[in-house]
Amino acid sequence: xxxxxxxxxxxxxxxxxPLFVVLVKGSTLxxxxxxxxxxxxxxxxxxxxxxxxxxxxISTVLGLATAFALPAFPPRLRRIFTGSLLLPLVLxxxxxxxxYLVWYQQLGLAPGWFTxxxxxxxxxxCFVVLVLKTSVAKIDHSLSDSARDxxxxxxxxxxxALLPQLxxxxxxxxxxxxxxxxxxxxxxxxxxxxxxxxxPVKIYSMMHLRLGPEIYALSVVLFAISLISVIFTxxxxxxxxxxxx
Amino acid sequence: MVRNLxxxxxLACFLLLxxxxxxxxxxxxxxxxxxxxxxxxxxxxxxxDDEFLRAFSERNNIKVKADYxxxxxxxxxxxxxxxxxxxxxxxxxxxxxxxxxxEMNMLQPLDKAKLPVLAEFxxxxxxxxxxxxxxxxxxxxxxxxxxxxxxxLLPKLSGVKELRWTEILENPAYRGxxxxxxxxxxxxxxxxxxxxxxxxxxxxADVKEAFAYLKQHxxxxxxxxxxxxxxxxxxxxxxxxxxxxxxxxVAKEKKEIHFVLPSEGATIWTDNLAIPTNARNVDGAxxxxxxxxxxxxxxxxxxxxxxxxxxxxxxxxLPKEITENRVIYPTLEDRKKMSFLVHRKDLAALIDREWAxxxxx
Amino acid sequence: xxxxxxLIIPYALWLxxxxxxxxxxxxxASFAQKDDLGLLHYGLHFDSYAxxxxxxxxxxxxxxxxxxxxxxxxxxxxAYPAAFFLSRLPRKEAAFYLTLLLVPFWTNYLIRLLAFxxxxxxxxxxxxxxxxxxxxxxxxxxxxLPFAVLPLYSALEKVPSSVIEAAQDLGASxxxxxxxxxxxxxxxxxxxxxLLVFIPxxxxxxxxxxxxxxxxxxxxxxxxxxFLTFRNWPLGSAAISLLVLLAILMLLFSxxxxxxxxxxxx
Numbered sequence: 001x002x003x004x005x006x007x008x009x010x011x012x013x014x015x016x017x018p019l020f021v022v023l024v025k026g027s028t029l030x031x032x033x034x035x036x037x038x039x040x041x042x043x044x045x046x047x048x049x050x051x052x053x054x055x056x057x058i059s060t061v062l063g064l065a066t067a068f069a070l071p072a073f074p075p076r077l078r079r080i081f082t083g084s085l086l087l088p089l090v091l092x093x094x095x096x097x098x099x100y101l102v103w104y105q106q107l108g109l110a111p112g113w114f115t116x117x118x119x120x121x122x123x124x125x126c127f128v129v130l131v132l133k134t135s136v137a138k139i140d141h142s143l144s145d146s147a148r149d150x151x152x153x154x155x156x157x158x159x160x161a162l163l164p165q166l167x168x169x170x171x172x173x174x175x176x177x178x179x180x181x182x183x184x185x186x187x188x189x190x191x192x193x194x195x196x197x198x199x200p201v202k203i204y205s206m207m208h209l210r211l212g213p214e215i216y217a218l219s220v221v222l223f224a225i226s227l228i229s230v231i232f233t234x235x236x237x238x239x240x241x242x243x244x245x
Numbered sequence: 246m247v248r249n250l251x252x253x254x255x256l257a258c259f260l261l262l263x264x265x266x267x268x269x270x271x272x273x274x275x276x277x278x279x280x281x282x283x284x285x286x287x288x289x290x291x292x293x294d295d296e297f298l299r300a301f302s303e304r305n306n307i308k309v310k311a312d313y314x315x316x317x318x319x320x321x322x323x324x325x326x327x328x329x330x331x332x333x334x335x336x337x338x339x340x341x342x343x344x345x346x347x348e349m350n351m352l353q354p355l356d357k358a359k360l361p362v363l364a365e366f367x368x369x370x371x372x373x374x375x376x377x378x379x380x381x382x383x384x385x386x387x388x389x390x391x392x393x394x395x396x397x398l399l400p401k402l403s404g405v406k407e408l409r410w411t412e413i414l415e416n417p418a419y420r421g422x423x424x425x426x427x428x429x430x431x432x433x434x435x436x437x438x439x440x441x442x443x444x445x446x447x448x449x450a451d452v453k454e455a456f457a458y459l460k461q462h463x464x465x466x467x468x469x470x471x472x473x474x475x476x477x478x479x480x481x482x483x484x485x486x487x488x489x490x491x492x493x494x495v496a497k498e499k500k501e502i503h504f505v506l507p508s509e510g511a512t513i514w515t516d517n518l519a520i521p522t523n524a525r526n527v528d529g530a531x532x533x534x535x536x537x538x539x540x541x542x543x544x545x546x547x548x549x550x551x552x553x554x555x556x557x558x559x560x561x562x563l564p565k566e567i568t569e570n571r572v573i574y575p576t577l578e579d580r581k582k583m584s585f586l587v588h589r590k591d592l593a594a595l596i597d598r599e600w601a602x603x604x605x606x
Numbered sequence: 607x608x609x610x611x612x613l614i615i616p617y618a619l620w621l622x623x624x625x626x627x628x629x630x631x632x633x634x635a636s637f638a639q640k641d642d643l644g645l646l647h648y649g650l651h652f653d654s655y656a657x658x659x660x661x662x663x664x665x666x667x668x669x670x671x672x673x674x675x676x677x678x679x680x681x682x683x684x685a686y687p688a689a690f691f692l693s694r695l696p697r698k699e700a701a702f703y704l705t706l707l708l709v710p711f712w713t714n715y716l717i718r719l720l721a722f723x724x725x726x727x728x729x730x731x732x733x734x735x736x737x738x739x740x741x742x743x744x745x746x747x748x749x750x751l752p753f754a755v756l757p758l759y760s761a762l763e764k765v766p767s768s769v770i771e772a773a774q775d776l777g778a779s780x781x782x783x784x785x786x787x788x789x790x791x792x793x794x795x796x797x798x799x800x801l802l803v804f805i806p807x808x809x810x811x812x813x814x815x816x817x818x819x820x821x822x823x824x825x826x827x828x829x830x831x832x833f834l835t836f837r838n839w840p841l842g843s844a845a846i847s848l849l850v851l852l853a854i855l856m857l858l859f860s861x862x863x864x865x866x867x868x869x870x871x872x
Contacts (some may be wrong), residue, residue: 011688012706015751018721040295063618069613081614083857084621089802090310091629092809092829095846098839099628101326111327117619122624129617175813181717190323194312194332198822203716204314205290207472219713226712226846318835326836427820468819469736475720476819479727481736597836598662604823605665 002150023223026216035214035221042203050182051198055120059177060170062121063128067136081135085126096123098191099220111193117189120184124177131176133170284529286335287320288313289516291490291550301536316428317342324351324521334524335533340515341373341430341588343382350494352381353522359531362538362556370542370555373515375585382517383534384519386490386552389575389583390431390512393473393492397501398422398483409508410439413484414462419571422483424476427469429514429600430586438510444587452592456599463606477502489572493551504572510582516552547573585605627805636843646839654844663828664846667738670825673739673814674807677746679756679804682796689758690788694767704759708752715749716812721747723817737819745817746810750803757802761795762788797860805853826851 002130025031035041069076088096104115144161147196152160162168192198203215252504283304290313298309317339324331326396329351330384340348346352357363360383363371377380392413396403399422413419425432427578430444436455437444443559471474473487477495518537520530536542543559545551553573568574575583589596636654638646657663692700710718721744726735735741765788765805773787789796811826820827825845832842 001691001694004687007702008688010683011751013478015707015748017711018718018723018748019713021721021724022713024716024818038295053666058737062620063626063821065613065615066617069617072608072610073614079861083854087853089624089806091850092811092826094811094830094833095632095843096628098322098326098833099631100624103460104626105326105328109334118624122620125624126621137830179711190326194287194310194716197312200714200716202736203714204315207315207716207720213743215717217716222714223709225713226709316835318837320832322837424819427815468821469816470737470819475723479736481727593836597838600829601662601666601823601831604820605662605669 005125014127019223022093022216022219024095025213026218026220028217030219031213031217034212035217038212039212040197041199041218042200044197047197048182048199051116051120052178054117055124055181056174056178058117058121059124059128060132060174063125063132063165063173063177064170066129066136067132070133071136082130085129088123088126093123093184093186095186100187101190108198111191113196115191115193116188116196119187120181123184123187124180127176128173131173132166135166135172139165250363281306282526282529283307284309284335284526284533285333285478286311286337286533287324290315292337292516292546294549297545297547297589301533305529305532305536307526307532309533310596318394321345325349329523331521331523332525332575333521335530336519337385337516338519338520339381339586340373341586343517344375345588346374346519347381351522352519353524353527354380355520356435356531358576360534362535363560365540366555367557367560369418373585375587382519383480384515384517384555385538386516386546386550388514389489389506389572390490390514390518391484391492391506391572392475393482393487393495394503394505395477395480395483395485395501396503401482405503405505407508408484408505408545410435411509413507414439414458414490416462416464417465418466419484421467423466424473424482424484425466425469425486426473427471429596430588432469432600433542433596434508434512434584434586435486438584443584444589447589447592449592449595450534452595452599456603459603461606463603469604490551491574493570494548506571506575506579506582508582511579512581512586513580514586527567544547607638625805627732632846635839636658636847638840638843640838640840651840654838654840655848657841657846658844666823666828668804669822669826670808673742673746674810676805677743677807678800678804680743681747681750682758682800685751685754685758685799689755689762691764692755692759693762700759700763704756707755719745719749719816725841726817736817739818739823742814742818745813746807749813750807753784754799754803757795757799758792761792765791800862801856808849 055131070081073081096119101111104111104118107118109115110157114121124191138163143165145158147157147161183200185204188198188201189204199218206212206215270360288311293311295326301307304311306385312325320336320338321342322335324333324346341450343352363379363383369382370387371379373379373384377396381428385551390459394402394408395406399419401407411421425435433452433455434444436458437451439446440451440455440458442451442455460585466481473485474491474495476482477485477487477492477500487504489504492502496502496504518530520527538545538554538556540556540558540562542555543561546554547559547563547567551573560574571579608741634648635646637650637652638648639651639653640646692703695703707778713721729735733740735744759775769787769791770783772784778786809826809829811824811830814822814824815827815830818824823831829842829845832845833836
């Protein structure tokens with residue numbers, strides 16, 4: 001076990017090394033200064049966040065619906081549905097990007113926020129369903145049964161008996177959709193209109209020149225936020241535990 | 246559970262931050278007299294920095310929006326996919342791509358009356374092979390593809406002014422130290438030049454012979470990196486095929502990098518401003534071109550990017566260290582040995598295949 | 607009818623409108639012909655499929671297959687012990703370590719990759735990594751590791767320590783515990799994880815191009831080139847269609863084989 005621990009820490013070092021590079025390059029005053037002055041990068045960042053949040057919400061809600069629907073079908077159909085959800089993992093993104101664009105044209109949709117959101121929903125949806133599927137399967141139905149016995153309507157059952165149990169899965173699914181959307185470049189490049197600029201697209205366009213320090217500074221900011229929220233919740237959890245009678 | 250709460254709060258923080266960062270934009274947009282028209286350009290990343298676009302926007306009450314691409318084919322693919330109504334008012338194709346776009350009826354003819362800046366252009370720039378009479382395009386940047394030599398890795402080459410491709414590709418001393426561009430046209434051009442042929446008159450046999458030569462000497466080549474700058478900056482190549490402007494830009498920080506034009510000849514290329522057929526803000530496009538390529542604009546463009554423009558007034562007023570820099574303004578002798586890339590439709594499939602074969606070896 | 611079935615409507619719309627439709631377009635494009643200017647003429651031409659059986663393209667595919675297989679095996683080998691370690695820890699501690707594992711992925715993919723390349727350029731262990739095949743494997747491992755650790759952890763967590771202890775009490779060596787206890791219990795998730803890491807690797811193009819330095823052609827960059835540089839959409843579409851077929855077959859086969867084994871075991 002001791003050996004495994006050392007092994008794990010070695011693995012962490014491997015994964016963190018590039019992160020240190022980013023933190024070092026991004027934690028300089030010039031980097032931050034450049035970031036604040038680079039309105040395009042900031043705007044791209046904002047767009048990416050909003051898009052990712054919207055994608056997460058839509059994918060999670062519809063994914064949850066799907067996860068609930070699946071058990072209502074016979075096992076063979078269920079397997080086919082699940083299998084189809086695995087297909088997008090298989091196809092190269094470039095195929096999707098181009099296919100989506102052509103398809104939207106056939107439908108008469110101009111490239112813009114709607115096509116972008118639609119596409120982001122499309123490729124995150126499958127991941128979310130796969131995550132939520134296991135959550136839904138693990139539900140303890142005794143809780144919902146007793147809630148119903150006590151006279152709760154469907155929404156009440158959902159809100160008080162099912163939702164708390166599903167929370168970990170929902171959050172996991174939403175986070176997955178959020179980060180997939182935030183990171184996407186190739187599909188976005190094809191389906192977006194000229195008014196949309198996302199962070200990965202902006203970074204890609206800067207790649208040929210030199211990745212300006214402002215990008216690293218932005219990464220530092222993102223990283224700091226994530227770190228702070230983890231520490232915050234650790235503390236919150238610790239204190240809330242103490243306050244329990 | 247902790248992890249999930251952490252994730253939720255992270256999400257919340259992200260959203261908060263997104264709300265916070267709205268502030269800067271609100272404060273900088275003072276209400277203009279009339280709603281600004283938009284100018285949408287599709288361009289290479291290095292040519293227009295935010296400052297220039299902002300200045301132009303303010304001066305002309307036009308909001309400039311730029312989308313970027315990294316190579317011509319990417320640009321063409323996207324334009325093709327978007328169809329006639331691409332939404333762009335101005336695009337920046339390279340020389341051979343202008344010709345392709347014209348053949349596909351994707352560019353509108355230019356109204357010379359609206360381009361007074363052309364009067365300031367060098368005569369020889371006004372009638373290139375790829376667009377005779379500049380009917381559809383206006384050259385912005387003129388550059389060359391040559392070699393960046395890293396004298397730290399190859400000290401023997403310090404101070405060298407002449408270098409032959411045959412020397413590079415055949416001398417075992419350079420084995421594994423060479424990188425070439427990830428562009429079949431450019432690489433093919435090099436070998437055709439070495440073998441005394443031209444792309445305009447090349448035959449299938451010529452192409453096969455050229456690639457056979459490359460396959461023979463592939464061991465000399467370390468790779469075909471898609472981004473040359475980071476490779477040069479990281480000292481990963483002693484002899485790196487590179488665009489002139491990139492080399493200059495790296496050389497500013499790295500003193501051991503020197504740009505050399507190969508003795509046998511090199512590729513000359515231009516990136517050009519062109520207006521797509523269904524552009525909406527055509528007037529804005531013309532304004533942009535005139536602004537960008539007038540004497541002052543052209544001067545600062547060259548100083549910023551290291552590529553010359555065709556504006557002779559700009560050339561006259563640029564400092565000597567630029568006009569006498571062979572990298573930016575090659576001599577007549579240099580230019581005699583330079584040739585443009587050409588897209589040979591009849592050879593395209595063969596080149597595609599040979600390139601894949603070369604890389605798969 | 608179970609009213610829950612109505613909830614399947616979003617999925618159905620997604621399936622038809624955002625999966626079947628785009629893929630059908632690709633299928634149609636694969637049977638088209640391209641003219642000199644790159645414009646498509648639709649019809650039922652098998653040219654592009656015939657072209658794919660060119661030994662050259664086959665070579666590219668095989669090389670990609672090899673890379674993906676090596677990469678997947680390597681990733682699983684590295685992830686399994688890590689997942690096992692996590693599974694023996696109390697939940698809270700495991701969550702902490704897992705978070706540490708995932709933290710580097712809170713940065714943008716491209717930035718992470720470029721930063722990783724900066725590290726590679728320092729030539730750790732005194733060897734060159736960029737422009738090398740092993741560099742590509744290292745970068746792939748770096749990128750896919752969490753995708754492997756998470757499902758394996760989830761599976762290994764379900765293996766009660768009592769089972770392992772019992773085996774050890776009965777005198778089983780560590781190797782025996784691995785092969786006779788852990789492996790049979792986790793074979794299915796391992797296979798699933800293998801596919802999860804293997805199939806996307808087939809289409810990967812950024813890493814082989816950036817880290818490998820364009821020395822060789824892999825399926826991903828080949829597709830990129832066919833679609834963008836040569837605008838040979840029929841050929842690119844044909845390659846993708848075959849790739850999808852391969853993936854479907856793999857999924858079907860692995861699903862079937864595992865189901866059979868489960869049947870045999872009971």
